[in-house]
Amino acid sequence: MKVLHVTYDMRIGGTEMVIKNIIEGNTDPDIKMSIFCIESPLGPWGHELQKTALIDITVANRKPGFDFELIQQLRNHIKTNTIDIVHCHQYTPWVYGALAAMGSSARVIFTEHGRFYPDTSSWKRKIINPLLMQLTQQVTAISRATKEALKAFENIPLNKIKLVYNGILPLSSPKSDVETLKETLGIPNDFLVFGTVSRMDPIKNHKLMVRAFAEFNQTFPNSILLLVGDGEEKETIVGLIEQYSLSSNVILTGYIKKPVNHIAALDVFLLPSFSEGTSMTLLEAMSLSKPSIVTDVGGNPEVVQHAETGIVIKNNNLKDLVSAMKTLATDRQSRELLGRNAKLRFDDMFSLDKMCKAYKALYQKR
Template identity: 50%
Template sequence: MINIAHLTFDMRIGGTEQVIMNIVNGERSNDIRHRILCIETPLGPFGQRLVKQGITIDSWNRKSGFDRQLIKQIRAYLQTHHIDIIHCHQYTPWSYGALAAIGLKTKVIFTEHGRFYPDSSSWKRKIINPVLAFFTDHITAISNATRSALTKYEFIRADQIELVYNGIAPLTFSADDELQIATYKQCYQLPDDCLVLGTIARMDPIKNHELMIKVCAAINRSGIDCRLVIVGDGEQRTKIEHTIQEEAVCSKVILTGYKSEPKCFFGLFDIFLLTSFSEGTSMTLLEAMSLGIPSIVSNVGGNPEVIQDQRSGLVIPSDDVEACTSAVLSIYHSAQQQRMFADNARADFMQYFHVDVMNQSFNQIYKSCL
């Protein structure tokens, strides 16, 4: 039996949390036992769901600044519960987990899920990170772009970093889902012949929702009835609403707010948009791929690794309204392109981004530690 503890900030809604949930749910055997340790509270919806499934989750309240007491608490936990592997997700949990495990038999794995925008470094990290890496058995990144950032900004050698793409279970629509999609279509008054652009993301500056709104306005000015469905909420909502008014598309842009179960909104989308200024490996992009929805993504982070330009979707320059508008029109006017992107996106998803592919990679890493 391998006892694995996943150390993270919390288990609220997010890509990192979804990856952890997929790893934990993907390996329910007598060989591996997973538990989750959170350095912050509240636990969050994903965490509550896992607790109901019988997964052990423990948490602490990390103090501001560098919390030395937290290192002692994690160390005591590793010893008390005979943890074989501590899998640290994101940089801050890694710094605590790696220091807590020094001198113990517990092996350390660090997975970097994403980067801040704009990225930066510091002299402190230049000193401490090589030391942390020395006491870490495996370091993984979710994209080549993330791996490059670890080398450039965190001073971790490239040959120390393994690539493991995020993986999810493919989405499918049940009969009940199809009814829900039809209900949404009626509720939001989407005509059968309109073009529906869509995205599912928190309203954060890094997601660049304003560009999508400007693209929607440009498409409508060209004479095509275009709607933009934005699923999500967040700190940028007021600014987004202001942009909608500025672009005079109040009747064309739909803000659904936060949805705990957003899957059925994919059924409304003709084209999925991801115009972020920075991305690791977007989970909603993977979901769109699994459904065969043509996608347009900005050329940042892991996006061009997930979507192969002109094969499984279109990759555009970051923050370029004209390029994004042209990409939308290109897909809209070509049924052949729509079919090709859909088929290739599904094929790439199954080969590289299926949850079983990710879990197989991590299971190999886990077993190689012992």
């Protein structure tokens, strides 16, 4: 069986990590996977897969507007390589993938990985989507919230959408490595560490984290905010840190390729995003037994059980975030219990094996 993953590119992000994990988690020698990127450049994870997994990757260069030539290019690729499954990731790749597979024997699967904030509807999509569904064997969503959004904004019936949660391999980090990292970053052992790993994008709401930490730090001065990542919001975040005089208590590392030790160094993982599907870094934190504070958006309240594996707060609510941080700061036993529960929930719900088995079943479904 030949499975072709159709996506924008293979740069660093949640969708790309899911594709990478599906490919690396495939243990069936009878299933051969490849990737077709509709946009260039390919991205670092694409280059990594080419080297380590010897995956065939084709990179196109989508033109502005609707690119009819791209459909033909993708159709030729499907037929020439006798593709059995065209697995499209995100909406635009689905449009091109479904149209390209039309008239071939390839079956189409569309996975929606998340929604933009604020979510919007389009009359054009609501007209064309039922037609695309005629060319599509299965639609999957990575959270119930994403599934509901597909119905509300894309006119796709709920009974046509299957829920498949993201899955990853659990992380591990030797205690000695974490101690070395803390020493390198200048974090005292008795300091409480809050933080996150994410691109510095407005949707991740780093500004709320800094503002909340500024208020929290007044009561708990022996604390650190560790922000791992880079992006367009960095300059704004640096400005806020200076405005609140937090330079001694906020650490910006920039992009870290493998931030496992940084996540392991946290006492509490923060994810106050405006919108989320199923955050891969949140799953990574849970696999390391970290309690979390997340906003009540997208898949967050499905992943984090309030008061059992973490704390779920209102979206963009400064008071709630400060309160949650103070609650966990004052109760070490509670932090540790939430962390243990988070690991148990991760093992039960979000393992790589569980996700890969779910997609394999869809590939084999006739």
